[in-house]
Amino acid sequence: MKKRPRSKRRNIGHCLSVFLSMIICFALLSIWPTTHAAAPTNRFAPASVEQFAQLQVSALGTSNPDWLAAKLEYYPLGPGNHGWFVHASIQDKPVGYMIISTTPQGELLLSEYGQGEQALYNNELLGQALERQGLNMKILQTAGDKITRRYAAPLLAYWKVERVNHPAMYIDASNGDLLPADRLERVETGSGTKFFNLKELQQQIAIPEPTRFHTSPVILQPAFDPSSQLTWLISEPLQPSQVKQQLQQNHSEALVFSAEEWNLFYGGPLPVSGYQIWSIASSTFDLYVGLGGFNSTQRFIPLNKLLHDGHFYKINP
Known part of the structure; x- marks a missing residue:
């Protein structure tokens, strides 16, 4: 007679233990998806690329705070090209984009970027x-x-x-x-058509030094259609030494960029629709030129890259 209460107590204890275990399991299962969804999903970019992207975001954020609050998503551009498309958004609203490429020496480069709701790969x-x-x-x-x-x-x-x-x-x-x-x-x-190996790239690409860049506000100019204003075709191209001066001092004079035989790769000729200055410790580091924006996405490209690939022309020579 005395053994039954003990057996009953053991059964009750066992049931309570099972019940508590079930509650804990259900609680963990309810928490796990949220935690998992919040985990980083940038599996398509090495850590060095993410760090480089954050440096560019910090620079762009000095003139546009939206970049600092944006969520970054990485998409590999391949095969055969060691590059990434980085989409920046706040609550699914586009803030801008970046194209990050690697040089043959394994160095990272901000090939181009855009700001606002217009973005490549839309x-x-x-x-x-x-x-x-x-x-x-x-x-x-x-x-x-x-x-x-x-x-x-x-x-x-x-x-x-x-x-x-x-x-x-x-x-x-x-x-x-x-x-x-x-x-x-x-x-x-x-x-080539060989897909790049992310583990190999992570070893090859050097993690960038944390240089503190600053950007000026974007200076915008009205976009236009170069094919409807053909006077630039009869003008001489601006000399490289003239281009920066023309961009920064003569805002009223419209410019066209033509990459000549490379126009297929630029979608050009394209109107010059703005520029932005990048600096380090108050000294100019680089100047990115805004191209397009009339019939195409506005894209900011390093001036040195443009001078290497083509020429700038005045609309009214």
């Missing part, structure tokens, strides 16, 4: 471009066709659309124009 622009070709993006994705972001030097951002039993299609990511397939096929063949 899904809405891609959808419109596909519709002009009689295609539907949702149907393509459902059918298992592949759409990838690509980037070709010197400055061509594009989508590659690969469909089963169809030739590949190439779409300019800055304006939605269809690009010549034969030219892009040669570009991709020349750059």
Whole structure:
């Protein structure tokens, strides 16, 4: 008779133990997805690329605080190109973007950036471009066709659309124009088709020194269509020494940038629509020039890069 209460107590204790264990399990399961979702998801970029991106964000944030509050998402641009498209947003509203590339020496470079809601690799622009070709993006994705972001030097951002039993299609990511397939096929063949190894890159790319950059406010100029104002075609190109002065002192004079034989890769000729100064300790480090913004996304490119690839012209020589 005395053993039964003990057995009963043991059963009650066992039941309570099981019940508490179930409560703890359910609590952990309810917490885990939230914790997991908040964990970093930048699996597509090495740590050195993320650190470099944060340095650029800090610089851009000195003139535009939205960058400092933005969430960064990384998308590899490949295969064959060691680069990343970095999308910045606040509560799903675009703040800007960056293209981070690697040089042959393994150094990181801010190839270009944009600010505001206009961004490269915009899904809405891609959808419109596909519709002009009689295609539907949702149907393509459902059918298992592949759409990838690509980037070709010197400055061509594009989508590659690969469909089963169809030739590949190439779409300019800055304006939605269809690009010549034969030219892009040669570009991709020349750059190789081997996907880069993130672990190898993490070892090769040096982690950047934490240099403190500052940026000036963006100086904007009215965008226009160079094809409707052709007087620049009969003018002599500005000398490199004249370009910076022209940009900073003669805001009323419209400029066109033409990369000549590289215009396919720039989507140009393009209007000069602004500039921004990058500095270190009050001394000018670089000047990024805003191109486009009329029929295409406005893109900020290093002035030295532009001077290497093409020429600047006055609209009214």
